[in-house]
Amino acid sequence: MAWIELHQTLPAHRKIMKLRRILKIKTPQAVGHVAMLWLWSIDNAPDGDLSRVDIEDIAEACEWSRSAATFVSAMKEAGLIDGDMKLHDWDEYTGQLMEKREDRRKKDRERQARYRAKKAAQHAAQKGQETPPAPPPPPDPPEPSEPPQEPPQRPEEAQDAPPSKAMLAAAAVGRPDKATGVDPGLGKVMDFYLNRINATPSATSIEELGAFVEDIQPEVIIKAMEYALDEHKTAWSYIRGTLRAYRSRGIRTLADLQRANDEHERSKQRQEDTRNAKNRRVAPRGGARSPDIDPLKGFHTDD
Incomplete structure (x- = not known):
């Protein structure tokens, strides 16, 4: 500068x-x-x-x-x-100024050279000092009384692990030659999901769907996916939310689902009756028509 x-x-x-x-x-x-x-x-x-x-x-x-x-x-x-x-x-x-600047640069270079020489001499003196004796080696470890445990699984070994039941069922969709040993209920769920919901699902959605089959009847899971199709909400996050709601409400079988639907309808009817009674008290002559209510809203999902 x-x-x-x-x-x-x-x-x-x-x-x-x-x-x-x-x-x-x-x-x-x-x-x-x-x-x-x-x-x-x-x-x-x-x-x-x-x-x-x-x-x-x-x-x-x-x-x-x-x-x-x-x-x-x-x-x-x-x-x-x-x-x-x-x-x-x-x-x-400017000539005098340049000479002064050059003198300063020269002095700076000389000072830096002296500093480097001093550091080099100190380093050489330290290297010339007598090396301290090495500490004695540690004692030998005792013999193990039990056989050593297996080492943790390496990532490459994990990749070679056999596929899960859910992945096998998904791989068998449309491939009868690969359906041997696949649980029929799990196979029906994967067939519906891949053919009606998502033909290229993620591995996470396949594994999570397989986990739901362990808790909920395949027919109930298919009903949840049919509802998602009717609502045009086929994202896995929506279907997963519906199935989690089923599980939290104790819905495992078609009978459980029917009872929950019946109770929901009765609750809706009670709300409708209460609203109509209130409208008859406050509405002008001729009454008032209450708005339509989705009978399934608030039941199939956590909303």
Whole structure:
């Protein structure tokens, strides 16, 4: 990063004072304009030659908002810019500055070299020290009284594990040659799911569906999937929610499902009777028709 030196005597320098008088500005503003010109020149006119630069660019670089010609003329009259549009004493000033910078870099390099040499000497001295004796070896472990347990199963061994009953039943759908040994109820559930719900299910849905068959009769699970088809909600998450609701309500068989439906209908009828009685009390002559109610809402799912 480039930088310049500003001495504490700059604000009181005769050239700054003259520039201030010509432009009728305060000292801080005059110092600021000059410093901004020097900083800008490091990147845009490193040789100090401003003859190739438009005076408007010079004024803008110094953030002089009035006449650019007036500003450049004042800089010349104050002796900050020579008549040939070169910054006054720029070569001498920047030359000295570069020499100072190079001296600093040289000193920094020498200091870093001394630090590295010191560290290397310390490291060499440490390596030359006597190595401490090694600790005695630990005693031999006692003989095991029982045979060692089998090590945990590695991932590659787990991949070679036989497929589950649910995966076998799913693989046998449409393949009678693979149906040997598949539970008939599980096979019916997988056949319905793959042919009516999802032909490319995830392994997770297959395994979870197989787990439900262990608790709930296959016919009940198929009824739940039929309901999902009627409602056009065939995502596995919806079917799983319905089956979880069945399980939490103790519905395992078709008889359980029928009893739950009957109880739901009776509860719905009681609500309807109560609503009608209330409407007869408050409705105008002719009565009011109550809205239709889905007889299955709130029963098949956890909603």
